Amino acid sequence: MASKSSLEIERKFLVTSADYRDQAVDKQDMIQGFLSRDPRRTVRVRLAGDQAWLTIKGMSSADGTSRFEWEKPITKDHGLALMELALPGRIQKSRFTVHHNGFCFEVDEFKGENQGLILAEIELTHAQQSFDRPQWLGQEVTQDPRYYNAQLSLQPFTQWE
Numbered sequence: 001m002a003s004k005s006s007l008e009i010e011r012k013f014l015v016t017s018a019d020y021r022d023q024a025v026d027k028q029d030m031i032q033g034f035l036s037r038d039p040r041r042t043v044r045v046r047l048a049g050d051q052a053w054l055t056i057k058g059m060s061s062a063d064g065t066s067r068f069e070w071e072k073p074i075t076k077d078h079g080l081a082l083m084e085l086a087l088p089g090r091i092q093k094s095r096f097t098v099h100h101n102g103f104c105f106e107v108d109e110f111k112g113e114n115q116g117l118i119l120a121e122i123e124l125t126h127a128q129q130s131f132d133r134p135q136w137l138g139q140e141v142t143q144d145p146r147y148y149n150a151q152l153s154l155q156p157f158t159q160w161e
Contacts, residue, residue, distance in 0.1 A: 004071055032149060036087075052076050057070075
């Protein structure tokens with residue numbers, strides 16, 4: 001199982017309609033737990049089906065678009081064991097993979113305490129890279145840390161005022 005590390009460059013958007021579902025090529029149900037939510041380094045375990053990953057993310061850039069990411073596939077048994085060590089506040093979501101004009105969007109429909117929140121992320125090669133926006137893509141929230149999964153595990157969407 002190979003690990004990958006890189007500078008992750010992504011932008012995050014609210015989703016305004018369910019039209020992305022018709023374009024989705026894949027759907028995965030996921031559970032995420034956090035072993036650390038320190039803003040300088042978050043450590044996450046993710047379970048999806050029979051797969052699991054351990055991910056470490058560094059601090060975000062000032063504009064929120066980039067940060068260091070290291071990810072390693074782990075066995076499901078290791079993922080389940082690490083999930084037992086996770087801090088309170090798990091993230092539950094369904095992730096839809098949507099291809100649109102040469103770009104891949106990951107659309108997350110949150111469940112549980114974050115029910116009602118739907119976010120789309122797009123990974124780019126550089127922060128100013130242009131892309132065609134699908135009609136269902138709404139307001140950009142890249143710079144708003146409330147929408148980071150680690151923050152949503154602390155302050156769920158349903159508890160916002």
